[in-house]
Amino acid sequence: MHDLSLDVADGRIVGLVGPNGSGKSTALRCVYRALRPSGGVVRIGGDDLAAMPMRRSARTVAALTQEGGADLDFTVEEVVALGRAPYLRGNQALGAADRELCAAAMARLDVAHLAHRGVLTLSGGERQRVLVARALVQQPRILVLDEPTNHLDVRHQIGLLSLLRGSGLTVLVVLHDLNLAAATCDRIGVLSQGRLVAAGTPDEVLTVDLVRDVFGVDAAVVPHPRTGTPQLLYSLTPQGETT
Template sequence: MRIEVEDLHVAYAGRTVVAGARLIAAAGEITGLIGPNGSGKSTLLRTVYRHLRPVEGRVLLDGTDILTMAPSRSARHIAALPQERGGDFELTVREVVAMGRTPYKRAFAGEDATDRDIVARALRDVGMGGHAGRRFTALSGGERQRVLLARAFTQDPDVLVLDEPTNHLDIRHQVELLTLLRSGRRTTLVSLHDLNAAASVCDRLHVLHAGAVVASGPPREVLTPPLLADVFGVRAAVVDHPLTGDPLIAIDHRAPADDETAGTAGTAGTSTTHSGRPHLVDGPSG
Protein backbone atom coordinates (compact mmCIF):
# COMPACT_ATOMS: atom_id res chain seq x y z
CA MET A 1 0.00 0.00 0.00
CA ARG A 2 1.04 3.56 -0.67
CA ILE A 3 1.13 6.54 1.70
CA GLU A 4 0.65 10.06 0.34
CA VAL A 5 1.06 13.18 2.44
CA GLU A 6 -0.70 16.12 0.82
CA ASP A 7 0.01 19.72 1.83
CA LEU A 8 0.24 18.77 5.51
CA HIS A 9 0.17 21.44 8.20
CA VAL A 10 0.48 20.28 11.81
CA ALA A 11 0.59 22.35 14.98
CA TYR A 12 1.93 21.03 18.27
CA ALA A 13 1.77 22.84 21.62
CA GLY A 14 0.47 25.96 19.85
CA ARG A 15 3.29 26.07 17.31
CA THR A 16 3.25 25.12 13.63
CA VAL A 17 5.76 22.29 13.29
CA VAL A 18 4.96 20.94 9.82
CA ALA A 19 4.07 23.47 7.13
CA GLY A 20 2.89 22.30 3.71
CA ALA A 21 4.74 18.97 3.61
CA ARG A 22 4.16 16.77 0.57
CA LEU A 23 5.68 13.33 0.14
CA ILE A 24 5.00 9.78 -1.00
CA ALA A 25 6.00 6.43 0.48
CA ALA A 26 5.64 4.09 -2.48
CA ALA A 27 4.28 0.57 -2.09
CA GLY A 28 6.94 -1.91 -1.07
CA GLU A 29 9.68 0.71 -0.72
CA ILE A 30 11.58 2.04 2.28
CA THR A 31 11.15 5.79 2.39
CA GLY A 32 13.36 7.76 4.75
CA LEU A 33 12.80 11.07 6.52
CA ILE A 34 15.98 12.92 7.43
CA GLY A 35 16.58 16.37 8.81
CA PRO A 36 18.03 18.15 11.81
CA ASN A 37 16.41 18.08 15.23
CA GLY A 38 13.20 20.09 15.30
CA SER A 39 12.62 19.81 11.56
CA GLY A 40 9.23 18.10 11.99
CA LYS A 41 10.06 14.44 11.31
CA SER A 42 8.42 12.96 14.41
CA THR A 43 5.41 15.26 14.14
CA LEU A 44 4.83 14.22 10.54
CA LEU A 45 5.08 10.54 11.47
CA ARG A 46 2.69 10.97 14.40
CA THR A 47 0.17 12.35 11.94
CA VAL A 48 0.59 9.34 9.64
CA TYR A 49 -0.21 6.92 12.45
CA ARG A 50 -3.04 9.15 13.76
CA HIS A 51 -1.50 10.26 17.03
CA LEU A 52 -1.89 13.86 15.85
CA ARG A 53 -4.55 15.46 13.68
CA PRO A 54 -3.48 17.90 10.96
CA VAL A 55 -4.63 21.50 10.85
CA GLU A 56 -4.67 21.31 7.06
CA GLY A 57 -3.88 18.66 4.48
CA ARG A 58 -4.38 14.92 4.38
CA VAL A 59 -2.64 11.60 4.80
CA LEU A 60 -3.89 9.08 2.23
CA LEU A 61 -3.60 5.30 2.36
CA ASP A 62 -4.01 4.02 -1.19
CA GLY A 63 -6.06 7.13 -1.95
CA THR A 64 -8.27 7.03 1.18
CA ASP A 65 -7.97 9.71 3.87
CA ILE A 66 -6.95 7.79 7.00
CA LEU A 67 -9.16 10.01 9.15
CA THR A 68 -12.23 8.62 7.38
CA MET A 69 -11.26 5.07 8.39
CA ALA A 70 -12.28 3.37 11.62
CA PRO A 71 -9.28 3.26 14.00
CA SER A 72 -9.39 -0.54 14.11
CA ARG A 73 -9.24 -0.68 10.31
CA SER A 74 -6.35 1.74 9.97
CA ALA A 75 -4.50 -0.17 12.75
CA ARG A 76 -4.67 -3.30 10.61
CA HIS A 77 -2.91 -1.47 7.80
CA ILE A 78 -0.49 0.84 9.64
CA ALA A 79 1.76 -0.15 12.56
CA ALA A 80 4.00 2.34 14.34
CA LEU A 81 7.13 2.29 16.44
CA PRO A 82 7.12 5.72 18.09
CA GLN A 83 10.24 7.34 19.46
CA GLU A 84 8.61 7.72 22.86
CA ARG A 85 7.97 4.37 24.51
CA GLY A 86 5.33 5.48 27.02
CA GLY A 87 5.16 4.07 30.54
CA ASP A 88 6.78 0.86 31.65
CA PHE A 89 4.65 -2.22 31.06
CA GLU A 90 4.19 -4.59 34.00
CA LEU A 91 3.87 -7.37 31.47
CA THR A 92 6.03 -10.11 30.05
CA VAL A 93 7.79 -9.67 26.73
CA ARG A 94 5.37 -12.05 25.10
CA GLU A 95 2.34 -10.20 26.49
CA VAL A 96 3.64 -6.89 25.17
CA VAL A 97 4.20 -8.33 21.69
CA ALA A 98 0.78 -10.02 21.68
CA MET A 99 -0.83 -6.57 22.10
CA GLY A 100 -0.13 -6.09 18.40
CA ARG A 101 -2.89 -8.59 17.60
CA THR A 102 -5.55 -6.37 19.24
CA PRO A 103 -6.90 -4.86 15.96
CA TYR A 104 -7.82 -8.38 14.82
CA LYS A 105 -9.62 -9.47 17.99
CA ARG A 106 -13.16 -8.92 19.14
CA ALA A 107 -13.73 -7.75 22.70
CA PHE A 108 -12.68 -10.38 25.24
CA ALA A 109 -11.61 -12.80 22.49
CA GLY A 110 -8.65 -14.99 23.40
CA GLU A 111 -5.60 -15.97 21.40
CA ASP A 112 -5.75 -18.65 18.78
CA ALA A 113 -3.02 -20.72 17.12
CA THR A 114 -2.50 -18.12 14.40
CA ASP A 115 -1.91 -15.38 16.97
CA ARG A 116 0.59 -17.53 18.85
CA ASP A 117 2.51 -18.36 15.68
CA ILE A 118 2.66 -14.70 14.62
CA VAL A 119 3.90 -13.58 18.04
CA ALA A 120 6.56 -16.29 18.17
CA ARG A 121 7.79 -15.46 14.67
CA ALA A 122 7.99 -11.72 15.45
CA LEU A 123 10.06 -12.38 18.57
CA ARG A 124 12.43 -14.60 16.59
CA ASP A 125 12.75 -11.98 13.85
CA VAL A 126 14.00 -9.35 16.31
CA GLY A 127 16.28 -11.75 18.18
CA MET A 128 14.12 -11.94 21.32
CA GLY A 129 12.71 -15.44 20.90
CA GLY A 130 14.41 -16.69 24.05
CA HIS A 131 13.13 -13.84 26.23
CA ALA A 132 9.35 -14.27 25.97
CA GLY A 133 8.88 -14.85 29.70
CA ARG A 134 10.98 -11.91 30.93
CA ARG A 135 9.39 -8.79 32.36
CA PHE A 136 9.39 -5.88 29.95
CA THR A 137 10.53 -3.59 32.79
CA ALA A 138 13.67 -5.71 33.29
CA LEU A 139 14.92 -5.18 29.73
CA SER A 140 17.62 -2.81 28.53
CA GLY A 141 16.69 0.08 26.28
CA GLY A 142 17.83 -1.80 23.18
CA GLU A 143 15.91 -4.91 24.16
CA ARG A 144 12.75 -2.88 24.73
CA GLN A 145 13.15 -1.31 21.31
CA ARG A 146 13.31 -4.74 19.70
CA VAL A 147 10.27 -5.97 21.63
CA LEU A 148 8.21 -2.96 20.53
CA LEU A 149 9.31 -3.54 16.94
CA ALA A 150 8.11 -7.14 17.29
CA ARG A 151 4.77 -5.81 18.53
CA ALA A 152 4.50 -3.71 15.35
CA PHE A 153 5.28 -6.78 13.24
CA THR A 154 2.49 -8.79 14.91
CA GLN A 155 -0.05 -6.32 13.54
CA ASP A 156 0.90 -7.80 10.15
CA PRO A 157 0.63 -4.30 8.69
CA ASP A 158 0.85 -3.17 5.10
CA VAL A 159 2.71 -0.04 6.25
CA LEU A 160 5.37 0.36 8.94
CA VAL A 161 5.96 3.82 10.43
CA LEU A 162 9.21 3.87 12.42
CA ASP A 163 10.56 6.86 14.32
CA GLU A 164 14.30 6.43 14.96
CA PRO A 165 14.07 2.62 15.24
CA THR A 166 17.82 2.22 15.74
CA ASN A 167 17.81 4.29 18.95
CA HIS A 168 19.30 2.35 21.87
CA LEU A 169 20.53 -0.45 19.61
CA ASP A 170 24.18 -1.50 19.42
CA ILE A 171 25.88 -1.68 16.04
CA ARG A 172 25.17 -5.38 15.45
CA HIS A 173 21.46 -5.02 16.21
CA GLN A 174 21.24 -1.86 14.10
CA VAL A 175 22.59 -3.81 11.12
CA GLU A 176 20.23 -6.72 11.81
CA LEU A 177 17.23 -4.39 12.08
CA LEU A 178 18.02 -2.58 8.83
CA THR A 179 18.58 -5.91 7.08
CA LEU A 180 15.21 -7.10 8.39
CA LEU A 181 13.49 -3.99 7.04
CA ARG A 182 15.01 -4.46 3.60
CA SER A 183 14.11 -8.14 3.44
CA GLY A 184 10.50 -7.50 4.48
CA ARG A 185 9.72 -5.18 1.56
CA ARG A 186 6.74 -3.67 3.33
CA THR A 187 5.89 -0.07 2.62
CA THR A 188 8.01 1.62 5.28
CA LEU A 189 8.24 5.26 6.33
CA VAL A 190 11.18 5.70 8.69
CA SER A 191 13.02 8.61 10.26
CA LEU A 192 16.74 8.17 10.80
CA HIS A 193 19.44 10.39 12.26
CA ASP A 194 22.22 8.23 10.86
CA LEU A 195 22.62 9.52 7.32
CA ASN A 196 24.81 6.61 6.25
CA ALA A 197 22.18 4.14 7.46
CA ALA A 198 19.56 6.12 5.54
CA ALA A 199 21.71 6.06 2.41
CA SER A 200 22.11 2.29 2.72
CA VAL A 201 18.59 1.13 3.56
CA CYS A 202 16.24 3.66 1.93
CA ASP A 203 14.99 3.59 -1.65
CA ARG A 204 14.01 7.26 -1.45
CA LEU A 205 14.69 10.12 0.95
CA HIS A 206 12.71 13.20 1.90
CA VAL A 207 14.66 15.96 3.64
CA LEU A 208 12.77 18.07 6.17
CA HIS A 209 13.94 21.50 7.22
CA ALA A 210 11.89 23.91 9.34
CA GLY A 211 8.76 21.80 8.80
CA ALA A 212 8.95 21.65 5.01
CA VAL A 213 10.20 19.01 2.57
CA VAL A 214 13.14 20.71 0.85
CA ALA A 215 14.52 17.78 -1.18
CA SER A 216 13.31 14.39 -2.36
CA GLY A 217 14.83 11.61 -4.38
CA PRO A 218 17.13 8.59 -4.31
CA PRO A 219 19.86 8.85 -1.65
CA ARG A 220 22.65 9.38 -4.16
CA GLU A 221 20.83 12.37 -5.67
CA VAL A 222 19.75 13.91 -2.37
CA LEU A 223 22.83 13.49 -0.17
CA THR A 224 25.14 16.05 -1.75
CA PRO A 225 27.74 18.23 -0.01
CA PRO A 226 25.77 21.45 -0.70
CA LEU A 227 22.59 20.04 0.83
CA LEU A 228 24.45 18.66 3.85
CA ALA A 229 25.99 22.08 4.38
CA ASP A 230 22.76 23.99 3.88
CA VAL A 231 20.39 21.79 5.89
CA PHE A 232 22.65 20.13 8.46
CA GLY A 233 25.35 22.78 8.73
CA VAL A 234 28.26 20.37 8.21
CA ARG A 235 31.17 20.06 5.80
CA ALA A 236 31.08 16.64 4.17
CA ALA A 237 32.34 14.62 1.25
CA VAL A 238 30.18 11.92 -0.35
CA VAL A 239 32.07 8.90 -1.67
CA ASP A 240 31.28 5.29 -2.56
CA HIS A 241 31.21 2.85 0.34
CA PRO A 242 34.13 0.42 -0.21
CA LEU A 243 32.02 -2.63 0.75
CA THR A 244 28.53 -1.89 -0.57
CA GLY A 245 28.91 0.88 -3.16
CA ASP A 246 26.26 2.96 -1.34
CA PRO A 247 26.85 6.68 -0.81
CA LEU A 248 29.13 7.14 2.21
CA ILE A 249 29.07 10.50 3.96
CA ALA A 250 32.40 11.55 5.47
CA ILE A 251 31.77 14.47 7.82
CA ASP A 252 34.42 16.94 8.92
CA HIS A 253 34.03 16.75 12.70
CA ARG A 254 36.59 19.46 13.29
CA ALA A 255 34.53 22.36 11.99
CA PRO A 256 30.94 23.05 10.87
CA ALA A 257 30.09 24.44 7.48
CA ASP A 258 30.29 28.20 7.25
CA ASP A 259 27.77 30.41 5.49
CA GLU A 260 29.92 30.64 2.38
CA THR A 261 29.96 26.84 2.03
CA ALA A 262 26.25 26.28 2.57
CA GLY A 263 24.19 25.94 -0.58
CA THR A 264 26.80 27.17 -3.05
CA ALA A 265 26.27 24.39 -5.59
CA GLY A 266 23.84 21.67 -6.50
CA THR A 267 23.10 18.82 -8.85
CA ALA A 268 19.40 19.55 -9.32
CA GLY A 269 17.31 22.64 -9.77
CA THR A 270 17.27 25.22 -7.00
CA SER A 271 14.49 26.93 -5.20
CA THR A 272 14.31 29.35 -2.31
CA THR A 273 13.18 28.69 1.22
CA HIS A 274 11.50 31.17 3.52
CA SER A 275 15.00 32.09 4.72
CA GLY A 276 16.15 32.92 1.20
CA ARG A 277 18.77 30.17 1.15
CA PRO A 278 18.87 27.77 -1.82
CA HIS A 279 17.97 24.13 -1.52
CA LEU A 280 17.77 21.16 -3.87
CA VAL A 281 14.39 20.15 -5.15
CA ASP A 282 12.98 17.71 -7.66
CA GLY A 283 9.60 17.25 -9.28
CA PRO A 284 6.57 15.78 -7.56
CA SER A 285 7.08 12.28 -6.18
CA GLY A 286 5.75 9.52 -8.35
Protein backbone atom coordinates in the same frame (compact mmCIF):
# COMPACT_ATOMS: atom_id res chain seq x y z
CA MET B 1 4.82 21.51 9.11
CA HIS B 2 4.22 23.56 5.96
CA ASP B 3 3.13 22.30 2.53
CA LEU B 4 4.50 18.79 3.02
CA SER B 5 3.77 16.60 0.00
CA LEU B 6 5.44 13.19 -0.10
CA ASP B 7 4.51 9.97 -1.87
CA VAL B 8 5.60 6.55 -0.58
CA ALA B 9 5.22 3.78 -3.16
CA ASP B 10 4.03 0.30 -2.18
CA GLY B 11 6.83 -1.88 -0.90
CA ARG B 12 9.35 0.98 -0.78
CA ILE B 13 11.33 2.37 2.13
CA VAL B 14 11.30 6.15 2.44
CA GLY B 15 13.44 7.82 5.07
CA LEU B 16 12.93 11.21 6.68
CA VAL B 17 16.08 12.99 7.80
CA GLY B 18 16.77 16.44 9.14
CA PRO B 19 18.04 18.37 12.15
CA ASN B 20 16.38 18.14 15.55
CA GLY B 21 13.07 19.99 15.55
CA SER B 22 12.69 19.96 11.77
CA GLY B 23 9.29 18.24 11.87
CA LYS B 24 10.13 14.57 11.26
CA SER B 25 8.23 13.15 14.24
CA THR B 26 5.32 15.52 13.64
CA ALA B 27 4.98 14.23 10.09
CA LEU B 28 4.98 10.63 11.30
CA ARG B 29 2.34 11.36 13.94
CA CYS B 30 -0.03 12.41 11.17
CA VAL B 31 0.53 9.05 9.45
CA TYR B 32 -0.25 6.92 12.50
CA ARG B 33 -3.11 9.18 13.60
CA ALA B 34 -1.65 10.65 16.77
CA LEU B 35 -2.20 14.03 15.10
CA ARG B 36 -4.70 15.18 12.52
CA PRO B 37 -3.36 17.64 9.94
CA SER B 38 -4.82 21.13 10.26
CA GLY B 39 -4.77 21.26 6.47
CA GLY B 40 -4.44 18.69 3.75
CA VAL B 41 -4.95 14.96 4.06
CA VAL B 42 -3.07 11.71 4.52
CA ARG B 43 -4.17 9.14 1.96
CA ILE B 44 -3.48 5.42 1.86
CA GLY B 45 -4.21 3.92 -1.53
CA GLY B 46 -6.46 6.88 -2.25
CA ASP B 47 -8.45 6.55 1.00
CA ASP B 48 -8.52 9.37 3.55
CA LEU B 49 -6.80 7.97 6.64
CA ALA B 50 -8.85 10.17 8.98
CA ALA B 51 -12.08 8.69 7.61
CA MET B 52 -11.03 5.07 8.18
CA PRO B 53 -12.52 3.12 11.10
CA MET B 54 -9.87 2.83 13.81
CA ARG B 55 -9.74 -0.95 13.63
CA ARG B 56 -9.10 -0.83 9.89
CA SER B 57 -6.35 1.77 10.22
CA ALA B 58 -4.74 -0.27 13.02
CA ARG B 59 -4.63 -3.22 10.64
CA THR B 60 -3.11 -1.01 7.96
CA VAL B 61 -0.52 1.09 9.81
CA ALA B 62 1.75 -0.04 12.64
CA ALA B 63 4.04 2.39 14.42
CA LEU B 64 7.13 2.39 16.56
CA THR B 65 7.30 5.78 18.25
CA GLN B 66 9.99 7.52 20.26
CA GLU B 67 7.66 7.32 23.25
CA GLY B 68 7.04 3.59 22.82
CA GLY B 69 8.18 2.55 26.29
CA ALA B 70 6.09 0.57 28.75
CA ASP B 71 5.03 1.78 32.19
CA LEU B 72 3.65 -1.58 33.33
CA ASP B 73 5.85 -4.61 33.74
CA PHE B 74 4.18 -6.89 31.22
CA THR B 75 6.21 -9.81 29.99
CA VAL B 76 7.80 -9.63 26.56
CA GLU B 77 5.36 -12.13 25.09
CA GLU B 78 2.42 -10.13 26.51
CA VAL B 79 3.70 -6.91 24.95
CA VAL B 80 4.23 -8.56 21.57
CA ALA B 81 0.75 -10.11 21.75
CA LEU B 82 -0.77 -6.61 22.03
CA GLY B 83 -0.01 -6.25 18.33
CA ARG B 84 -2.85 -8.67 17.63
CA ALA B 85 -5.43 -6.43 19.33
CA PRO B 86 -6.86 -5.03 16.05
CA TYR B 87 -7.86 -8.57 15.08
CA LEU B 88 -9.51 -9.58 18.38
CA ARG B 89 -12.85 -8.70 19.95
CA GLY B 90 -13.07 -7.69 23.58
CA ASN B 91 -11.24 -10.16 25.81
CA GLN B 92 -10.93 -12.76 23.07
CA ALA B 93 -7.91 -14.99 23.65
CA LEU B 94 -5.13 -15.45 21.14
CA GLY B 95 -5.62 -18.36 18.78
CA ALA B 96 -2.96 -20.79 17.66
CA ALA B 97 -2.21 -18.73 14.53
CA ASP B 98 -1.83 -15.57 16.64
CA ARG B 99 0.62 -17.29 18.96
CA GLU B 100 2.63 -18.56 16.00
CA LEU B 101 2.87 -15.03 14.59
CA CYS B 102 4.09 -13.72 17.93
CA ALA B 103 6.66 -16.48 18.29
CA ALA B 104 7.96 -15.88 14.75
CA ALA B 105 8.26 -12.12 15.32
CA MET B 106 10.13 -12.60 18.59
CA ALA B 107 12.52 -14.99 16.86
CA ARG B 108 13.12 -12.55 13.99
CA LEU B 109 13.94 -9.76 16.44
CA ASP B 110 16.16 -11.99 18.63
CA VAL B 111 13.97 -11.62 21.74
CA ALA B 112 12.42 -15.09 21.96
CA HIS B 113 14.74 -15.97 24.85
CA LEU B 114 13.28 -13.00 26.76
CA ALA B 115 9.65 -14.08 26.35
CA HIS B 116 8.95 -14.46 30.09
CA ARG B 117 11.00 -11.46 31.23
CA GLY B 118 9.28 -8.28 32.33
CA VAL B 119 9.86 -5.47 29.85
CA LEU B 120 10.94 -3.10 32.64
CA THR B 121 13.91 -5.37 33.35
CA LEU B 122 15.22 -5.10 29.77
CA SER B 123 17.89 -2.84 28.37
CA GLY B 124 16.83 -0.04 26.05
CA GLY B 125 17.95 -1.99 23.00
CA GLU B 126 16.13 -5.15 24.04
CA ARG B 127 12.94 -3.21 24.68
CA GLN B 128 13.23 -1.52 21.30
CA ARG B 129 13.38 -4.89 19.56
CA VAL B 130 10.34 -6.10 21.51
CA LEU B 131 8.35 -3.10 20.28
CA VAL B 132 9.36 -3.75 16.68
CA ALA B 133 8.16 -7.34 17.10
CA ARG B 134 4.84 -6.00 18.41
CA ALA B 135 4.48 -3.81 15.32
CA LEU B 136 5.22 -6.72 12.98
CA VAL B 137 2.53 -8.96 14.45
CA GLN B 138 -0.07 -6.34 13.49
CA GLN B 139 0.61 -7.53 9.93
CA PRO B 140 0.37 -3.96 8.63
CA ARG B 141 0.69 -2.79 5.05
CA ILE B 142 2.62 0.23 6.27
CA LEU B 143 5.25 0.38 8.99
CA VAL B 144 6.08 3.76 10.53
CA LEU B 145 9.26 3.93 12.60
CA ASP B 146 10.60 6.94 14.51
CA GLU B 147 14.32 6.48 15.15
CA PRO B 148 14.11 2.68 15.41
CA THR B 149 17.89 2.23 15.81
CA ASN B 150 17.95 4.17 19.09
CA HIS B 151 19.62 2.10 21.83
CA LEU B 152 20.56 -0.70 19.43
CA ASP B 153 24.12 -1.96 19.12
CA VAL B 154 25.69 -2.15 15.67
CA ARG B 155 24.72 -5.79 15.07
CA HIS B 156 21.08 -5.20 15.91
CA GLN B 157 20.97 -1.93 13.94
CA ILE B 158 22.12 -3.79 10.85
CA GLY B 159 19.80 -6.71 11.62
CA LEU B 160 16.74 -4.48 12.00
CA LEU B 161 17.40 -2.46 8.86
CA SER B 162 18.12 -5.65 6.89
CA LEU B 163 14.79 -7.01 8.13
CA LEU B 164 13.05 -3.88 6.82
CA ARG B 165 14.76 -4.26 3.44
CA GLY B 166 13.49 -7.82 3.11
CA SER B 167 10.04 -7.35 4.63
CA GLY B 168 8.18 -6.26 1.50
CA LEU B 169 6.32 -3.69 3.62
CA THR B 170 5.87 -0.05 2.80
CA VAL B 171 8.08 1.71 5.34
CA LEU B 172 8.32 5.34 6.45
CA VAL B 173 11.25 5.74 8.83
CA VAL B 174 13.05 8.56 10.61
CA LEU B 175 16.80 8.00 10.87
CA HIS B 176 19.48 10.30 12.24
CA ASP B 177 22.39 8.30 10.83
CA LEU B 178 22.64 9.47 7.22
CA ASN B 179 24.85 6.54 6.26
CA LEU B 180 22.28 4.05 7.53
CA ALA B 181 19.58 6.01 5.70
CA ALA B 182 21.56 5.81 2.46
CA ALA B 183 22.06 2.06 2.86
CA THR B 184 18.44 1.32 3.78
CA CYS B 185 16.13 3.71 1.96
CA ASP B 186 14.93 3.74 -1.63
CA ARG B 187 14.19 7.44 -1.29
CA ILE B 188 14.98 10.10 1.29
CA GLY B 189 13.07 13.24 2.22
CA VAL B 190 15.01 16.02 3.93
CA LEU B 191 13.13 18.28 6.34
CA SER B 192 14.28 21.63 7.64
CA GLN B 193 12.27 24.08 9.73
CA GLY B 194 9.03 22.26 9.02
CA ARG B 195 9.46 22.11 5.26
CA LEU B 196 10.51 19.44 2.79
CA VAL B 197 13.66 20.87 1.19
CA ALA B 198 14.75 17.85 -0.88
CA ALA B 199 13.46 14.43 -1.89
CA GLY B 200 14.97 11.76 -4.09
CA THR B 201 17.28 8.80 -4.11
CA PRO B 202 20.19 8.78 -1.64
CA ASP B 203 22.55 9.71 -4.51
CA GLU B 204 20.38 12.67 -5.46
CA VAL B 205 19.83 13.97 -1.94
CA LEU B 206 22.96 13.34 0.11
CA THR B 207 25.28 15.90 -1.41
CA VAL B 208 28.07 17.93 0.16
CA ASP B 209 26.13 21.16 -0.32
CA LEU B 210 22.88 19.86 1.16
CA VAL B 211 24.57 18.38 4.22
CA ARG B 212 26.36 21.68 4.80
CA ASP B 213 23.27 23.82 4.26
CA VAL B 214 20.77 21.70 6.24
CA PHE B 215 22.89 20.12 8.96
CA GLY B 216 25.65 22.73 9.26
CA VAL B 217 28.51 20.25 8.97
CA ASP B 218 31.23 19.61 6.42
CA ALA B 219 31.42 16.13 4.96
CA ALA B 220 32.96 14.29 2.07
CA VAL B 221 30.59 12.02 0.16
CA VAL B 222 32.14 8.83 -1.22
CA PRO B 223 30.65 5.65 -2.71
CA HIS B 224 30.54 2.60 -0.48
CA PRO B 225 33.25 0.22 -1.76
CA ARG B 226 30.84 -2.74 -1.93
CA THR B 227 27.41 -1.31 -2.67
CA GLY B 228 28.15 2.06 -4.27
CA THR B 229 25.66 3.86 -2.01
CA PRO B 230 26.79 7.30 -0.84
CA GLN B 231 28.61 7.40 2.48
CA LEU B 232 29.43 10.54 4.43
CA LEU B 233 32.82 11.11 6.04
CA TYR B 234 32.55 13.90 8.55
CA SER B 235 35.16 16.41 9.59
CA LEU B 236 35.42 17.17 13.29
CA THR B 237 36.64 20.66 12.48
CA PRO B 238 33.80 23.15 13.06
CA GLN B 239 32.31 24.51 9.86
CA GLY B 240 34.16 27.56 8.60
CA GLU B 241 37.40 26.76 10.40
CA THR B 242 40.51 25.28 8.82
CA THR B 243 43.21 23.11 10.30
